[in-house]
Amino acid sequence: xxxxxxxxxxxxxxxxxxxxxxxxxxxxxxxxxxxxxxxxxxxxxxxxxxxxxxxxxxxxxxxxxxxxxxxxxxxxxxxxxxxxxxxxxxxxxxxxxxxxxxxxxxxxxxxxxxxxxxxxxxxxxxxxxxxxxxxxxxxxxxxxxxxxxxxxxxxxxxxxxxxxxxxxxxxxxxxxxxxxxxxxx
Amino acid sequence: xxxxxxxxxxxxxxxxxxxxxxxxxxxxxxxxxxxxxxxxxxxxxxxxxxxxxxxxxxxxxxxxxxxxxxxxxxxxxxxxxxxxxxxxxxxxxxxxxxxxxxxxxxxxxxxxxxxxxxxxxxxxxxxxxxxxxxxxxxxxxxxxxxxxxxxxxxxxxxxxxxxxxxxxxxxxxxxxxxxxxxxxxxxxxxxxxxxxxxxxxxxxxxxxxxxxxxxxxxxxxxxxxxxxxxxxxxxxxxxxxxxxxxxxxxxxxxxxxxxxxxxxxxxxxxxxxxxxxxxxxxxxxxxxxxxxxxxxxxxxxxxxxxxxxxxxxxxxxxxxxxxxxxxxxxxxxxxxxxxxxxxxxxxxxxxxxxxxxxxxxxxxxxxxxxxxxxxxxxxxxxxxxxxxxxxxxxxxxxxxxxxxxxxxxxxxxxxxxxxxxxxxxxxxxxxxxxxxxxxxxxxxxxxxxxxxxxxxxxxxxxxxxxxxxxxxxxxxxxxxxxxxxxxxxxxxxxxxxxxxxxxxxxxxxxxxxxxxxxxxxx
Numbered sequence: 164x165x166x167x168x169x170x171x172x173x174x175x176x177x178x179x180x181x182x183x184x185x186x187x188x189x190x191x192x193x194x195x196x197x198x199x200x201x202x203x204x205x206x207x208x209x210x211x212x213x214x215x216x217x218x219x220x221x222x223x224x225x226x227x228x229x230x231x232x233x234x235x236x237x238x239x240x241x242x243x244x245x246x247x248x249x250x251x252x253x254x255x256x257x258x259x260x261x262x263x264x265x266x267x268x269x270x271x272x273x274x275x276x277x278x279x280x281x282x283x284x285x286x287x288x289x290x291x292x293x294x295x296x297x298x299x300x301x302x303x304x305x306x307x308x309x310x311x312x313x314x315x316x317x318x319x320x321x322x323x324x325x326x327x328x329x330x331x332x333x334x335x336x337x338x339x340x341x342x343x344x345x346x347x348x
Numbered sequence: 349x350x351x352x353x354x355x356x357x358x359x360x361x362x363x364x365x366x367x368x369x370x371x372x373x374x375x376x377x378x379x380x381x382x383x384x385x386x387x388x389x390x391x392x393x394x395x396x397x398x399x400x401x402x403x404x405x406x407x408x409x410x411x412x413x414x415x416x417x418x419x420x421x422x423x424x425x426x427x428x429x430x431x432x433x434x435x436x437x438x439x440x441x442x443x444x445x446x447x448x449x450x451x452x453x454x455x456x457x458x459x460x461x462x463x464x465x466x467x468x469x470x471x472x473x474x475x476x477x478x479x480x481x482x483x484x485x486x487x488x489x490x491x492x493x494x495x496x497x498x499x500x501x502x503x504x505x506x507x508x509x510x511x512x513x514x515x516x517x518x519x520x521x522x523x524x525x526x527x528x529x530x531x532x533x534x535x536x537x538x539x540x541x542x543x544x545x546x547x548x549x550x551x552x553x554x555x556x557x558x559x560x561x562x563x564x565x566x567x568x569x570x571x572x573x574x575x576x577x578x579x580x581x582x583x584x585x586x587x588x589x590x591x592x593x594x595x596x597x598x599x600x601x602x603x604x605x606x607x608x609x610x611x612x613x614x615x616x617x618x619x620x621x622x623x624x625x626x627x628x629x630x631x632x633x634x635x636x637x638x639x640x641x642x643x644x645x646x647x648x649x650x651x652x653x654x655x656x657x658x659x660x661x662x663x664x665x666x667x668x669x670x671x672x673x674x675x676x677x678x679x680x681x682x683x684x685x686x687x688x689x690x691x692x693x694x695x696x697x698x699x700x701x702x703x704x705x706x707x708x709x710x711x712x713x714x715x716x717x718x719x720x721x722x723x724x725x726x727x728x729x730x731x732x733x734x735x736x737x738x739x740x741x742x743x744x745x746x747x748x749x750x751x752x753x754x755x756x757x758x759x760x761x762x763x764x765x766x767x768x769x770x771x772x773x774x775x776x777x778x779x780x781x782x783x784x785x786x787x788x789x790x791x792x793x794x795x796x797x798x799x800x801x802x803x804x805x806x807x808x809x810x811x812x813x814x815x816x817x818x819x820x821x822x823x824x825x826x827x828x829x830x831x832x833x834x835x836x837x838x839x840x841x842x843x844x845x846x847x848x849x850x851x852x853x854x855x856x857x858x859x860x861x862x863x864x865x866x867x868x869x870x
Binding site: 173174182183186187190195196197198199200201202207208209210223224225226228229230231241242244245247248249250252265266267268272273276279280 | 354356358381382384385463464487515516519520521522523591594595597598599667668669672679680681682683684685686687689690691692693694695696697726729801803
């Protein structure tokens, strides 16, 4: 078992939370992991990413070597294309279909490029709205990726519960977003 | 199967936990990426471990406070980013001359690649200059282990010890195995009669003592368990320090013989002994070619391949691809987007008070050629399009005296833009000068009540205490103006800035509105 995952988007979209839930679930299964994050300046509305590596064996580099990523999970369609050099030839892209408009670009061109790459495009915003918690888009993305992670779904759900343990309504909406995301792919 | 749950920690947090388990009594810091999370962890845990943990005005004061704890016999840690060590250089270098009592560890986080910094200077040179022992961890587990060990060594040598971090160690989250907690040192108020009084007669002796200690430091480095070697028959070998070892192993899986270097001063004997059978020596290190420089003088007859030789890229962050290309290995042909991707640089948050201030400043200035000097913080983002409001950002606090100097040179009036925390960090002495000489300039202090860029840490100087400092520095009350940077106040704010620019002499404008991120948190 070895999974290399890039999680990306724009600062403030909850990317670190996705990563932390995945590594907690990996830990429950006794796997090793490394999660390389970027903090600081780039958080301010800029492009952000996490390199996440999970393995049965020893992991050396915290950064995924180019051409080794199994998955790119993106909260934003343009951002999904920024890290293509890391993706394996047969790697999978799962991305939000909704543009974050703090910069301008042609959405149609980006979406058709993602379709060319056989990306799975998910209506994260629509799912989050259904849960009544617009901030649950990140858990919808995690849900839509769950069958590609090589981790037990129940462990992922437990880790969501642990993350939002302080507020029952948040826990519920985030779990629902995960499930709806899961069903969407 | 049951697995023992380990703690999941960032490299920064692992340093903090290592220090807590080593029995520190106090921790001090100034926020700076990629070191901030060290102090944030201490602040979360200070009650549990009964320690004192504080943000300070700047890295120099933080270092001096930690040194004071050490001189009173207790263990202390001070943490900062690489450029922060420039600010703390004076006490840093001199604490090696005076010597210390309780274990004193300085954790410095370098930022190769400049993810969030204005340079990529390498702290190993500064430790070499101060003549102290350095640990360079390759990952978070080593960051924990080495920090724990650093306190023991510090007390044994009577010297501060450095933990040199880099971004990818600081900001990588891993599962950590921990040790049991040591009890804190007892207070010891004895003061040696000469050693800490660095008058020339004493300092000369102390410097000799520091030089004598160097052989003990070297012996420690030669026998350190953190330096590891693998021997195989091969024409070449690699010497890899810190995180570079992990990139090297990822690429080679140990198929080339290696020396994993983790401590400084460099274990010269061990390295010479290891490398004697190899024709070519690759050097992989994060940051400047520190190891390579030393090796070139240690082993002048050998072929050494690294950043000086040109085999390894000289600037930016190291990665697997750079190691691969140095070793002549193939990089996998990558997928590429068939369309041009627009960049998404960091930008001010929606509703950021700095933006409203900059809009007013730009209009007040109009087309007149006024030099506007910026400083370090979120407001540095105002240098980019569409605002283009500032024309410089050099180092913490530089704006005030950059503007003063330009004004003296004839570019009057000039403008300085500085945040409340950066002003407290190192803007105050410059303001004292500007007030004393009544230089023809406008100083705009952006008081958003927090250290915003690094994630809303506590600021030292905001609101009334900020005003009192300005008045106390000698700025007349009538030359201190106030702005609330809001869109509806735009016209008023433009007129206030225009008036300040037209007055001869120093005007200070306090532009006060809370950081939008801080408001969201409350």
